[in-house]
Amino acid sequence: MSRRQREEERARGIFTRRALVLGAAQMGLLGVLAHRLHRLQVEEGERYATLAEENRLSARLLAPPRGRVLDREGRIVAANQLNWRALLVAEQTADVGATLETFSRIVPLTEQERARVERDVRRRRRFVPVVVREFLTWEEMARIEMNAPDLPGVSVDVGTTRIYPEAEHLAHVVGYVAPPSERDMDGDPLLELPGIRVGRAGVERHHDRILRGRAGTVQLEVNAVGRVIRELDRREGVQGDDVQISIDTELQKAVRAKIQDGTSVVLMDARNGEVLALGTQPSFDPNIFNSGVSAAQWRQWTANRATPLINKPTNGLYAPGSTFKMVVALAALEARATTFGERVHCPGHMDLGRTRFHCWNRYGHGGMDMRTALKVSCDVYFYEMAKRIGIDRIAAMARRFGLGVPLDIELPGTKAGLMPTREWRLGQGRPWALGDTVVHGIGQGFYQLTPLSLATMTARLATGRAVQPHLTRAIGGRPVRGIRAEDWPSLGIPATHLRMMREAMWAVVNEQGGTARTSRLPSELGVQMAGKTGTTQVRRVSREQRERGFRVDQLPREWRPHALFVGFAPHDDPVFACAVVVEHGTSGSGAAAPLARDVLAEAFKRLRPVPGGLGPRVAEATPR
Amino acid sequence: MIFERRLLLRDRGAGVLEKFWRIPWLFVLLLCGVAAVGYVALYSAGGGAPEPYAQRHAIRFGFGLVVMLSIAMVDIRLIQRFAWLGYVFGVGLLVLVELHGRVGGGAQRWINIGPLQLQPSELMKILLVVALASWFHRASWERMGNPLFLLPPLIAIAIPAALIFKQPNLGNALITVMIGGAVFFAAGVRLWKFALVIAAIGVLAPIAYDHLHDYQKARITTFLDPESDPLGAGYNIIQSKIALGSGGLWGKGFLQGTQGHLNFLPEKQTDFIFTMIAEEFGLVGALSVLGLLAAVIAFGFLVAVVSRHQFGRLLAVGLATNYFLYVFVNVAMVTGTIPVGGVPLPLISHGGSAMLTTMVGFGVLMSAYVHRGADLDAGPGDG
Known part of the structure; x- marks a missing residue:
């Protein structure tokens, strides 16, 4: 073998060894990769599978349409209206600030609006769209769509907004809606949706849960930039139920047309407590709350001394005056402190x-016997009766008539009022005096x-049943309990006592010498009303004034007494009960009784009483 | 020796047809299998359609096949004779893109040759292997011990590595050095010299780190803690791992990969094609593909062992290592084992340059196999 061949053999030997080492090392490294793949795909596979699901799935909420509010005839008093709006999904834009900056160059945003959007973005989860601007015009929409590439995360969609066709006429009854505040967040995911509104007053607030419905969800498959690829699963929400209320819109409007600032009118179905009209002046337009109340508007409302935002029939507090005398009489009868026929002498004072x-x-x-004392509203007779039975018996009777106790009406914030007793007075640190x-x-x-x-007291006097004033007739087309008179328990007052009261109240209006003699119902109606006047002083009249021949109509308006009237009709088969308070109306017989007469006459004209109720029992749930 | 002589005689006079039959068809079939895997994966990456990736991949492979088989029949002695010319040509191309890139105002790594794009750094690796193999072809054990003898090949590695690093393409520069190192190792360079170099790198690496580009530093830092920047540089690694992991043992099924199809996976048709395969076909599919690729590499070593001349052996080791590094770096990258670097998976990834240069390399490898018995001391054609 030559030297060269030996050299070659040696080189080949070294090479083969080293090539095998190199090849083995490479295969070994590939083995490391195989092991790594095994760890990722099998050992940790489940964890990554979850991450992949999260990656591609995005759950969104679907806002169900809010239930409508209908009046007793099925007329729409609160409904939904289309509302084009610009939404921003924070997770779809790298920089919310920059996007808003671009947006405001296209559709100007005020500093406040920007601050609100940024706050909402912080408060909500990053995939929940936040409303940037509502009530877009066609032109604004077109501009936003055109600049879509520069507005990552911004989309235009159509939502709904609340509309109140009757505006101020039913503002205090139906209430209004507004965007939810932090306090409203009750765990319902629906409240996180953009543009969602919650009821803030009236029926909208009382029945908020019913009207709101339940949010649906849609599972979307999204790609890396959040664009929706397809819908995987959709669970429709439950739309809010329609709520039918007992108010008759036309009657309500007619009533409001008759009254002035500071006057309250409550008209009820005496048999079941349904409120038919709830008149107050002045009022406000609930539609304004939808888009947010401006500071100027708010100042205007709060600065108005006639308090347009306060619903006087439920929140105005007055002394009842002589309209209270039936309660005193009934308390005296129950305490056996007097009889129908006992005569009390009235010298003009006690x-x-x-x-x-x-x-x-x-x-x-x-x-004076009881009937006459009520008819002419003799004060001395009732001074005497009160002296005999004491305030606590009077208060106990008053409570049975719904006075000074919380009432079940669907108007949040309704005042219970105050029925004074000895205990209450002691609570104030003063003893109760006989005076x-x-x-x-x-x-x-x-x-x-x-x-x-x-009005509740009057309805109970008229029917002897403990009817509660209420507004709801039906929810989702199903009538609620309480439409029939039999749904209400008896007050437990002897029929003879009640008959005496009705008899006396009839005399007030229809007999010679009655305090409301001039306010009889027009004879063509063929029915008569029964009632009781009341006048309450807002200032004490001094002896000096009295002796000088004091005349209330000479007083400045805000010092004049309030005028009251309570009544029901027909007197022999009561259907309607009403209460009227005319602030500073001077006298119950002069200002309140004629108004009550007009209201009842209107009610008879518009709502022909039919057996078992008034008008259609329940409005058909009309298709939306 | 008679057998050997006859082989050489036959070889010298071998006709084109005879050479054609000597082509390792099993290996060609293997490559077709790998390309078919690429077609399937790219069909999926294209959203379940041959366009825009799979069809072009097939056409390119067909073109590459012709180039590869042609080179396979080129006489190995011719290749050896022009080894250094090829090397100079490769360096020239690198300089060209460097100048062109400077004029173009950015990192230009491509040269357009008609419809094809060529990345000189890819081609350079093959040309370097050929040049180094030629240099060490007849080096005796004694000469291998002479440091002066090792200096020229070291410079031959350093020049292209520096040019590629300047592009800047850190990953490819390192790969170039490693390929050179593999040829050095196979050629019989003393082991202590390797130890010395590795120690020197250990000392110099931190210093070099300071001179890296910010994006290169970012790659290293995000490699160490990818979750630190989930929406930025670490995004690719995290999403790739999610895709792999969610594939599980059996995968989500063909065209069912959510990560890939929903674009969570970046560059799914190029650097992350393996992830796509692993997501849809699971660990079973991933390991099958890895096995296929290992077989390709193993063939390279087979050629090295059966070759009767040192040039062919070194050539085979260098070219096998070249493909191994593609595979290893790419798969290690998508599994989050080493830092992210734009290394494709040739024959499977979409992209013409890597495929073409890889197939040129395999052509040379096959030529070494076809001419494994050639006597390189005699010139081509003469006795």
């Missing part, structure tokens, strides 16, 4: 120690009662 309590008729009424009892006998004093509670 003396208690050194204090003299005047009757409204300074010359005196003479001998207090006497004054309270004629409905003056510490009472704080709402017109609604006076």
